[in-house]
Amino acid sequence: MKKLCIISFLLIATSTLVAQTNYEILERNLPYNKFATSFTGNIIGTSENFVMYHWQKYIEKHGGTTYLVSNNEANVEFESEHVAFPFIKNELVTLHTRFTPNDRGTGVLITLWIEFKDGTFYSSKTHEDSANKIKQWLLAFDQEIMKMNGTH
Structure with missing residues (x-):
């Protein structure tokens, strides 16, 4: 009985660890400007509309206003103006953000570059x-998205 409890506990703990995503941010140079950096993240387990809606709310918390720039099929681009970035000397910046479904169709890629x-x-x-x-x-x-979506 004791072994069964231990095995059950280990199975549950292992499945919980596997279910968590290792969220990484990829840092790359922009193709048209080798001195500009983009940041791309892969948000798993949620829809593009859900992420975009909450992105706009997230930007509002930082004093910015978001506008739709482009909506081509599954690629959606926003521009967020007057965003206060505390880690860049509290400078007001414009964020350019692209949302696309990830390759596996299990989430959303969010790419950000700063002007x-x-x-x-x-x-x-x-x-x-x-x-x-x-x-x-x-x-x-x-x-924040994972908590709202119930996947964390």
């Missing part, structure tokens, strides 16, 4: 200290 007032784009090469903070900011958004 400064002078028209230049954020680069982790020139702002090394803030790249990890931006990743943490996107991770916080993922955690």
Whole structure:
């Protein structure tokens, strides 16, 4: 009986660990500007509409306003103006965000790049200290979505 309880516990614990997603942020240079950095995350287990709606609310918490720029089939792009970014000297920036279904159809890819007032784009090469903070900011958004969606 004792062995059965231990085995049951281990099976439940293992299945819980497997169900959790390892959310990573991929950091890449933009194809048209090698000095600009984009950040891409894969939010699993939710719909594109759900993520986009809550992204707009998340941006509002940071003082920004979000506009739809493009809606081509499954690729949706937003522009969020006047977003206060505390990890870039509290500078007001414009966020460009693209939402697409992931390759497996199990979630949403969210890609973000940051434009400064002078028209230049954020680069982790020139702002090394803030790249990890931006990743943490996107991770916080993922955690918020997972809690609302009941997948965490």
